[in-house]
Amino acid sequence: MTDGLGNPMQALQTKLSEVTQTKGLRDAIAVEQSADPLDTTQRALEREMATVGLDRNATLARQIRAAISRINQGGYGVCLECEESISQKRLAAVPWAALCIHCQQRADRANRSVDEWLDDGFATAA
Numbered sequence: 001m002t003d004g005l006g007n008p009m010q011a012l013q014t015k016l017s018e019v020t021q022t023k024g025l026r027d028a029i030a031v032e033q034s035a036d037p038l039d040t041t042q043r044a045l046e047r048e049m050a051t052v053g054l055d056r057n058a059t060l061a062r063q064i065r066a067a068i069s070r071i072n073q074g075g076y077g078v079c080l081e082c083e084e085s086i087s088q089k090r091l092a093a094v095p096w097a098a099l100c101i102h103c104q105q106r107a108d109r110a111n112r113s114v115d116e117w118l119d120d121g122f123a124t125a126a
């Protein structure tokens, strides 16, 4: 295992269980309508925020699972786009990073979602 990386598998699994613990968010979405209009507005806002949170968690969970499978199958820490090594510093901060910082920045500029990169990566690997 590469030095300085710590244990990415453990970090990934911890994070994965964190983002899949969404019961609180689901409860917030499921709350019933209130008769009080002000309360209803507040609840709608909470529900919206919870929905955004769930979406974000679902995306993150997908990225984390992909990173775990890269650890198992090889290829972890290698950029899916340019196949350069992802920097240790970046992996320490974002253990599920699928792209090196340069490709990530390019992807951000192109407004292309990480999911699409992941799909490409798996398609290539298969």
Ligand SMILES: [Zn+2]
Pocket: 079, 080, 081, 082, 083, 084, 099, 100, 101, 102, 103, 104
């Ligand atoms: Zn790259």
